[in-house]
Amino acid sequence: MNSGLSWTLLALPVVPAASALVLALCGGALLKKNLYNVVGGLATLAAGISFVLALFLIPAGLLGTGTSVTLDLGSWIATESFYAGLKLNADSVGTLMVLLVTFFGFLITGYSVGYMRNDREQGRFFASLNLFVASMLVLVLADNLVLIFLGWEGVGLCSYLLIGHYWNERGKDQDVPLAAFRAFFVNRIGDLLFLLGVFFLFAAFGTISLSELSARAASPHGFGVMFAGREWMAVLAAFLLLGGAFAKSAQAPLHVWLADAMAGPTPVSALIHAATMVTAGIYLVMRLDWLFLAVPQARFLIAVCALVTLVVGAFMALTQNDIKKILAYSTLSNLALMFLALAAGSSRAAMLHLFGHAFFKALLFLSAGSVIFSAHHEQDARKLGGVLKSLPVTRAAFWIGCIGGAGLIPYLSAGFFTKEAVLESVREATFNGFGLGVSGHVLYWIVLGVESLSALYLFRLLGYLNGESREKTAQVTDHSAHHGAHGAHDHAHDHHAPHESSPAIRLVLIVLSVAAPLFAWLSGTPKLTAWVTGGLGEWEPMQWAHVAPFLVLNIVLAGVTYVVFSAVSRREAVLSALGSLRWGGRGPLDRKFWFDDLYAAVIVLPLKVIAWVLRLVVENVFIGLLHLAGLIGRGASRLLRRQQTGYAHHYAAAILLFLTAAAWILLWRRG
């Protein structure tokens, strides 16, 4: 039953995992011998092999409608009442995700060879990166929720490790270990909810195998049988699983970690915090779509949270000055778009936008990384005025990324048709739950309005980077301060004029700059789209009449923004005019919509109080009990040693004594 093709499913995660193991064990030794490229090369090779293997899945997993590639390795945990198999499965959704993960994993690992080339701790970096790819593949290939949880935890761990990669760099504007910890902590909350959700799902249905669950849901009287008497469990499971998905995919109120996660190296932000890992929550909801279709309240909650995230992300992106933070908040609002599509019940639109977003956001992050690398880790857009003018390849990539992200030009911007699909799905749907009801049309107009902000924030950034420079000398004085921190930088740079970075970075940028418009063209071809997302519902032809006015509006918005922000004088005039709107630094934008304050009050403070009380109890009661137990144990041990006399006749006597006692017990108990 396991054909040769099936085994590629096993090889997919095993190859990068093996490479991660090798790098973790020998990475340090290789770096000591100055074999820097070997470390990065091995990691890239492993990710590349995975990508090539993933290509083999296309014919069976994607093109054959309704078929999938399966590998069953028998049982993993088997007891009388609980069963979890080692089964991997690539249906059309799984194959798409595998292609996405391996493609971007491969490209970005290759990019990192250039980006990290002066880093002394590359072994750790590339090991974590490979382990991430392996875990993510386990997550998307797993056929049961426990195995998914393994990948889920794995990507969380790698995310933590990689955010904290620059852990020992003090004196920068953010605390790296704290950022990593925050990401981990918020994700732990999500993991707990996820796990509880799995427990309740198991309690409700008695299985955790995805294929069994969805097969039962698909059978004619599936739901009646499935939910009989256990509706509340299924509803609770849906909400709990949603909590896990929200934490992983950074949706309000569990979104606070994503902006901090930008403390990690830029390729990590591109791979983990834009293209792949943060989509795990969306993937999960997509996998359990039968559950969420049956629980409309859960879909309503998705819509509410996603809407909040959409607004928060878009507005926060407007006011940030850190390049990566702008992109991170933009990621928030794009993830919210995918969730909105899911809330509308359209996995197809969510999947399409997942891909579109991956393309343009990875491109944006990687070009931002190229800028940051060339400018010696300066990330403040205001200090990087005009930096793109000396970086031709990066400039082209950045333009393509911005146009893609803002969805300006059909068939060229990766985000155009995908956002369109999301909007259409929202418009068609109605959202009901908790006694409330919202028509999709209302939501459609809100989303459309908020989405046009993406043209604003992206072209504001582009205006900074591609426009006039405010202080030509600022870069030199500024980046010299960071030199100590980053260790062995390549000092071959000309400090005055940043120039194009390493060939690996340029190559990857070029590949993605070609791939993103290619995807845009594909996504605009209905037949291709229907074919690619074949397992996920019907394709409805796009209605240009709905779109055209907004397209024009967005283009105008983008153009105006770019013109304003590319010139210093205009920029400052506008900013000073807007300054009065900011409530003296206490407005929602400066306080990040008060989410941090909320966390401090609701989670951090109670935890501190509990910890304080527990400490009192432990120090005063438990330590005393432990001392007592120790005294008793010591006394008993001494007694026992005394009867270990070393005389054989004592030993024999003890045996006879026991046998007599045993006989007496048996006879006495029997009467």
Added chain:
Amino acid sequence: MSTPFSTPFLSAFLPDLALLVLALVVLTTEIVFRKHQARWTARVAVAGLAAVLILLAALPLPSGGVAYAGYQVTRSVVVWKQLFALATLATILLSRSYFRNGHSLRGALANPGAFYGLLLFSTTGMFALVSARDLLTFYIGLELATLPLYALTALQPRNAGSIEAGSKYMLMGAFASALSLFGISFLYGAAGSLGFDALAKVASAQPSLSAQPFLLAGVLMLLGSLGFKLAMVPFQMWAPDVYEGAPTAVTAFLSTGSKAAAVAATTTLFLGPLNLPRIDLGAIFALAAVLSLLAGTLGAMRQSNLRRFIAYSSIAQAGYMLMAFTGGEGSEAAARIALQYNLLVYGTASFALFFVVSLVGRSAPETIPSLRGLSARSPALAALLALSLFSLIGIPPLAGFLGKFLLFAVAARNGHYTLIFIGALAVALSFYYYMRLLKEAYQPVQTAENRGAPASAVPLSPIRLSLAGKCAAALLAILLVVLGTCPGMLNFIASR
């Protein structure tokens, strides 16, 4: 009905025959090989055992097993035999270095032919023990498995400890043999036959116990004899003395192979023909389990001698395994799988421990303080020690966790929750004594000097592993992790 020369019976019987021939051949190698006797003998023994293992794995067996007269082979029996053969193989690999000078403070072993030969005879005895279908074969197997061990324990004639241990072991062993012979004769009296089938028929037909004092006396005496082999309380008292005195490799075999044989024998009898619902032996086993846990735990707490420590640890582990016999009716298959899995896991962890002990023991006495600074001397070895100890405690995801879980699950079937609670308590306490070893291994040496411990006794030269040693360490570590993370292995064992 099989005849002695039918193909299925021969093929099932072949591994046992091969092992017997191997034991005889190994005895003679001292005559054949003049030079490098120890090395060649070990090679012959290893190759032979590997062949036996392959035979065990490869030979086809009808699903119901085959039986002839007093001998039977079933799938479960084959699993037991594989366990014994593996333990013997590991013991031989461990013992090789003890034949070289300067590899132990107690002096090198001599007479490799006798050493390996006796070891293989003992294994042959174990094979016969688990294949027995009547009490006579059972007794012969039991004696053949035990007798060589007395000699092996006393194999270092210049070492007073070895002699004392050997004589004490033999004295207690004779006592146990007497018990089992008496028990068998009583059972014969009760059943009128030595066959297991007849015994089971008679035993299950008894209306009440007081009507059958013979049966009760026989069962209790056999229990005493097997308790001695198991080192279950209160038959355990020989164990610390013998473990301390015997050569290290023999101690390793006693605590793994011999213990596995004892468990297998107890399973054969008390989950077989003597599984008597009317006689509530579960209570006796539960009592013995509690006592063993108590004695093992308390004894191990304050030991500084590593061998005595291992003896007490193995008494406590026997306590856990005794829990499998409290499950009552219907739990036989689960108990057997739990025990087989546990012995495999416990044996792996034990050999990892002995591997570390044997390397540390080259230049220092085999005491817990000698482990000090191990992490600096060899990080890999310290990590292996940590894995093995964590598995012995039963920390997930290592194999020991699942082993303990399965045993507790069997006890839970019959509602022995107090016993499970005591078992869990013993696990918590075992943290303390196992962690003492790890604390020493990872303690920086300066602290030791500050405390005024005899730091000079601890040579801090790095420990270098040979290639074979590295492979062995890696294999043990992988086994400890894989057995725990892939419980699907269980089904594999069960389906064999």
